[in-house]
Amino acid sequence: MQPEPSPYSGRVERLRAGLAQADALLILDPKNIRYLTGFTGSDGALMIGADWVVLLADGRYVTQARSEAPGTEIFEFRRRVDGVAALTRQHALGRIDFESAALSVEEYLRLLEALAGVDVRPLSDGLKSLRAVKTEHEVAKIGEAARIAKEALAAVLTMVRPGVRETDIAVELDYRMRCGGAEQVSFETIVASGPNAALPHATPGSRVIEPGDCLMVDFGAVYEGYHSDETCTYCVGRADSRQREVYGLVLAAHDLAIGAIRAGVACGEIDRVVRNCLERAGLADHFSHGTGHGVGLDVHEEPRLARGREEILQAGMVVTVEPGVYLPGLWGIRIEDTVLVTEEGCRILTQTPKDLTIL
Numbered sequence: 373m374q375p376e377p378s379p380y381s382g383r384v385e386r387l388r389a390g391l392a393q394a395d396a397l398l399i400l401d402p403k404n405i406r407y408l409t410g411f412t413g414s415d416g417a418l419m420i421g422a423d424w425v426v427l428l429a430d431g432r433y434v435t436q437a438r439s440e441a442p443g444t445e446i447f448e449f450r451r452r453v454d455g456v457a458a459l460t461r462q463h464a465l466g467r468i469d470f471e472s473a474a475l476s477v478e479e480y481l482r483l484l485e486a487l488a489g490v491d492v493r494p495l496s497d498g499l500k501s502l503r504a505v506k507t508e509h510e511v512a513k514i515g516e517a518a519r520i521a522k523e524a525l526a527a528v529l530t531m532v533r534p535g536v537r538e539t540d541i542a543v544e545l546d547y548r549m550r551c552g553g554a555e556q557v558s559f560e561t562i563v564a565s566g567p568n569a570a571l572p573h574a575t576p577g578s579r580v581i582e583p584g585d586c587l588m589v590d591f592g593a594v595y596e597g598y599h600s601d602e603t604c605t606y607c608v609g610r611a612d613s614r615q616r617e618v619y620g621l622v623l624a625a626h627d628l629a630i631g632a633i634r635a636g637v638a639c640g641e642i643d644r645v646v647r648n649c650l651e652r653a654g655l656a657d658h659f660s661h662g663t664g665h666g667v668g669l670d671v672h673e674e675p676r677l678a679r680g681r682e683e684i685l686q687a688g689m690v691v692t693v694e695p696g697v698y699l700p701g702l703w704g705i706r707i708e709d710t711v712l713v714t715e716e717g718c719r720i721l722t723q724t725p726k727d728l729t730i731l
Contacts, residue, residue: 376509400474467491517600524548542576558592583609586703603708
């Protein structure tokens with residue numbers, strides 16, 4: 373992969389252009405700080421004025437910040453609120469818009485006390501879409517994460533058989549992803565069998581896989597900060613006629629959604645395509661979550677493919693498509709891919725085959 377030209381000044385300018393009423397912006401989410409500066413530390417703050425940018429870090433991270441965010445002024449603090457207050461005084465700020473979702477109530481109250489007389493307001497929702505459209509380099513990192521995850525799953529599937537516990541498969545899959553080059557896993561890997569597969573966010577446990585089970589595996593890897601997300605559902609030993617029927621319906625909904633994705637389409641329209649497909653089969657009531665979500669530095673980010681969402685898909689967005697049917701007490705089937713939105717349609721980034729497979 374060719375080195376990425378520094379994107380950070382352009383990203384800061386885009387943020388300034390969309391949120392121009394405040395004297396300064398206070399960014400607190402570590403993923404947004406990374407997106408805007410390159411700094412990967414788990415604590416800090418970023419203040420952005422009309423013609424200045426300052427990255428605030430404590431003593432643990434100052435050296436790292438200077439290395440990862442060259443060209444950005446670094447301000448060392450002992451308490452984050454005190455650092456923000458010092459910069460506020462230095463730049464004579466009258467209004468600061470802050471990232472409310474990343475601030476605890478306790479620290480917010482400290483901030484109000486430290487910034488007495490300053491107009492402190494939560495940022496508008498405009499920040500949510502900041503990372504929605506990916507560059508080619510970001511897409512390449514997501515694709516590499518998906519490749520690592522795919523190869524790990526292929527290796528682990530050889531151990532799936534009756535008598536093996538869910539947790540054994542999940543632990544081995546996590547291990548293989550890390551050995552394959554993942555910085556970490558995208559989220560707690562889901563390996564759910566039999567009735568547990570009817571729980572969309574099941575936790576792998578000590579249940580032993582049995583013949584005839586549906587086995588749902590929801591997994592992802594992180595590569596250079598970027599996540600992959602994919603779900604595969606298998607049948608163990610055999611598949612009965614109902615399992616085959618429902619799998620075919622979920623796959624049809626999945627394929628229809630992927631066929632409908634392109635720049636210019638509303639997010640809610642993709643969800644409607646999936647629900648209409650499942651409703652015709654009498655299964656819409658067993659689909660209990662949205663059709664998809666954005667993927668990037670977070671595994672769940674904007675945009676959302678869900679009922680009523682009016683946001684318009686743009687070329688460069690990366691989203692999941694993950695219809696599912698969950699039959700309580702029996703089993704569940706979910707089929708998920710991550711795709712890149714293009715002007716003409718989409719490109720699938722997760723390449724594990726999705727045809728019905730009997731293990």
